Amino acid sequence: MKLLYTVNSPYARKVRIVALEKHIDMTLQEVVLSDPDCPVKNHNPLGKVPVLVLDDGDNLYDSRVIVEYLDNRAPGTHLIPQDHSSKIWVRRWEALADGICDAAVAAMLEGRKPPEQQSQANIDKQLDKVMRGLEVLNLDIFKKKWCVNETFSLADIALGCMLGYVDYRHKQLNWQDKFPNLAKHYGLLAKRPSFKQTMPVAG
Numbered sequence: 001m002k003l004l005y006t007v008n009s010p011y012a013r014k015v016r017i018v019a020l021e022k023h024i025d026m027t028l029q030e031v032v033l034s035d036p037d038c039p040v041k042n043h044n045p046l047g048k049v050p051v052l053v054l055d056d057g058d059n060l061y062d063s064r065v066i067v068e069y070l071d072n073r074a075p076g077t078h079l080i081p082q083d084h085s086s087k088i089w090v091r092r093w094e095a096l097a098d099g100i101c102d103a104a105v106a107a108m109l110e111g112r113k114p115p116e117q118q119s120q121a122n123i124d125k126q127l128d129k130v131m132r133g134l135e136v137l138n139l140d141i142f143k144k145k146w147c148v149n150e151t152f153s154l155a156d157i158a159l160g161c162m163l164g165y166v167d168y169r170h171k172q173l174n175w176q177d178k179f180p181n182l183a184k185h186y187g188l189l190a191k192r193p194s195f196k197q198t199m200p201v202a203g
């Protein structure tokens with residue numbers, strides 16, 4: 001199976017980390033979304049990464065579907081708990097982390113428009129979502145080693161990918177100073193080989 005990804009996509013990073021944590025081999029194919037010949041739209045009509053192309057030619061997207069597929073494909077500890085109530089909480093952490101990524105990506109894209117087309121109001125609106133989300137997660141992680149059930153899970157992975165992305169694209173938010181509980185958690189996650197191997201790349 002083959003993962004179509006971009007190095008700095010937080011959603012694709014989530015998938016790459018799940019695969020590394022579960023010791024699942026897959027071919028990584030880096031793509032350039034702005035390339036007119038980018039293969040992604042042949043596999044996902046939405047033209048978004050990540051896409052997992054299975055050996056039988058089927059395509060899986062988006063990241064939430066892919067991580068569930070990978071978690072069930074390999075034996076060993078589940079990153080998404082089997083127990084329904086724990087699973088719902090893990091997925092809620094993921095939904096908020098991914099939602100913050102959506103807002104952080106939208107703010108970045110707005111900021112890349114030519115100045116005369118840019119809307120500062122939209123940038124502020126998106127960054128407000130980021131800050132409100134971080135505030136909630138900072139309270140939720142207080143005094144916890146891991147997000148759910150004191151066990152490393154997809155919730156921690158999604159949180160770490162989001163924090164890495166916000167750090168990379170919106171350093172000016174100084175989130176590490178404002179949200180010390182999240183900064184501490186990020187420090188713990190950043191020591192894992194799976195996180196080290198998938199760090200966003202400057203450029």
Ligand SMILES: N[C@@H](CCC(=O)N[C@@H](CS)C(=O)NCC(=O)O)C(=O)O
Pocket residue numbers: 008009010011012033046047048049050062063064098105
């Ligand atoms: N909900 C999707 C979000 C995927 C997404 O927005 N990916 C971005 C890259 S970070 C993308 O491919 N954008 C290209 C586009 O929107 O055309 C997921 O979890 O996979």
